[in-house]
Amino acid sequence: MSAKIRKLIVQVDETRVEMGQALATPTRKAVAMAVIENPYAGRYAENLDELVAIGEELGGLLGGKCVQALGIAPAQAHSYGKAAIVGSAGELEHAAAILHPRLGAPLRTAVGQGAALVPSAKKIGGLGAAIDVPLGHKDAAYVRSHFDAIEARVADAPRAGEIVVAVAVTDSGRPLPRVGGLQASEIQGKDGLR
Amino acid sequence: MIEIRRVFTQVEDIFHEFGPAPARPLRRGAIGAVLTNPYAGRYVEDILPAMQALEPVGIDMARQLLAAMDVPADSIQGYGKGAVVGEAGELEHGALWHVPGGYAMRELLGWKGDRKADAQTGQHGNALAIVPSAKKVGAPGTTLDVPLIHINAAYVRSHFDAMEVRVPGAPRAGELVVVLVMSTGPRVHARVGGLTAAEISKWDGQR
Numbered sequence: 001m002s003a004k005i006r007k008l009i010v011q012v013d014e015t016r017v018e019m020g021q022a023l024a025t026p027t028r029k030a031v032a033m034a035v036i037e038n039p040y041a042g043r044y045a046e047n048l049d050e051l052v053a054i055g056e057e058l059g060g061l062l063g064g065k066c067v068q069a070l071g072i073a074p075a076q077a078h079s080y081g082k083a084a085i086v087g088s089a090g091e092l093e094h095a096a097a098i099l100h101p102r103l104g105a106p107l108r109t110a111v112g113q114g115a116a117l118v119p120s121a122k123k124i125g126g127l128g129a130a131i132d133v134p135l136g137h138k139d140a141a142y143v144r145s146h147f148d149a150i151e152a153r154v155a156d157a158p159r160a161g162e163i164v165v166a167v168a169v170t171d172s173g174r175p176l177p178r179v180g181g182l183q184a185s186e187i188q189g190k191d192g193l194r
Numbered sequence: 195m196i197e198i199r200r201v202f203t204q205v206e207d208i209f210h211e212f213g214p215a216p217a218r219p220l221r222r223g224a225i226g227a228v229l230t231n232p233y234a235g236r237y238v239e240d241i242l243p244a245m246q247a248l249e250p251v252g253i254d255m256a257r258q259l260l261a262a263m264d265v266p267a268d269s270i271q272g273y274g275k276g277a278v279v280g281e282a283g284e285l286e287h288g289a290l291w292h293v294p295g296g297y298a299m300r301e302l303l304g305w306k307g308d309r310k311a312d313a314q315t316g317q318h319g320n321a322l323a324i325v326p327s328a329k330k331v332g333a334p335g336t337t338l339d340v341p342l343i344h345i346n347a348a349y350v351r352s353h354f355d356a357m358e359v360r361v362p363g364a365p366r367a368g369e370l371v372v373v374l375v376m377s378t379g380p381r382v383h384a385r386v387g388g389l390t391a392a393e394i395s396k397w398d399g400q401r
Contacts, residue, residue, distance in 0.1 A: 009206040012262070013362075017199040069205075069262070130362075155337075155358035 144181025
């Protein structure tokens with residue numbers, strides 16, 4: 001079945017100056033959120049296939065929304081992340097069913113490629129609960145300049161029988177990275193790590 | 195005088211709120227610019243120079259918001275504005291946003307600043323209603339409920355709304371977050387009567 005979506009929200013956070021330092025290229029982080037009905041709310045279901053299919057659908061939809069909002073070609077995406085907040089009539093495993101089995105492949109298509117793991121977070125939460133969506137470089141998980149997070153939050157969701165699903169995509173790393181480590185310019189991009 | 199440090203945009207499509215879904219989802223958008231507060235940390239009597247300096251910021255933000263919403267200007271039906279002042283500032287600094295924020299949005303949506311009626315419709319320009327607003331002094335990540343009303347008549351009941359806007363991490367103490375919001379229609383399941391948009395007849399900004 002396809003996702004029953006009540007709301008879609010897309011945010012772009014553009015930083016031009018940080019600590020008085022103007023950035024040569026502003027950093028931009030997008031997060032797209034869908035508020036969906038939880039088909040398994042209020043009961044224990046052994047098989048969570050409906051949410052697995054919803055995750056696949058939302059990976060492409062939300063990933064595409066982020067890329068569109070950033071106004072970039074898919075290949076220009078730098079980092080990505082995903083998260084879900086399950087309303088109180090659901091269980092944490094519902095978030096896992098959306099996020100882990102099949103959301104990644106269509107998200108990677110939306111951002112051109114992506115050899116690295118898509119970092120994730122999940123929780124049970126009420127209306128307006130915030131979740132910090134972890135971000136990592138899409139081709140090499142060890143790129144230190146791109147370890148980051150963006151907050152996702154919907155003021156009137158999730159209601160008890162809903163789930164907030166968030167996908168984040170950036171076209172940059174942190175504003176003023178200077179703690180060393182692997183640089184984006186040094187990556188091989190083959191094993192997903194370096 | 196004014197430096198923009200961050201720009202935050204949010205666009206949401208509301209398909210339903212557990213009632214019958216309208217043919218076209220309601221789209222609401224918000225833009226928040228994080229600015230340096232030129233008067234932070236001290237009392238300054240004459241703050242009007244900053245109001246003038248905010249004029250190009252308002253024009254740019256209104257355009258950016260409409261572009262992010264990806265709809266034509268004539269599909270905008272509701273608007274509002276607001277400001278959050280960082281803790282080293284005073285509430286009055288938030289009031290600097292009323293004129294540059296409100297008029298930038300109204301002009302973009304067709305306000306002409308005169309009372310010349312269109313011969314066909316009797317309508318005096320567009321965006322006739324005062325832009326409602328909210329303001330507060332707050333910490334980084336403070337939420338602001340920005341009121342929305344119909345752009346041509348403040349008493350249109352279906353368009354009374356509010357949108358929660360929040361920029362994570364801003365304003366810092368010496369900053370201002372200035373906000374504009376727009377929407378493409380009434381509340382998603384509006385049904386509490388009152389003046390409707392179709393009944394606007396006076397074109398005085400109210401009815």
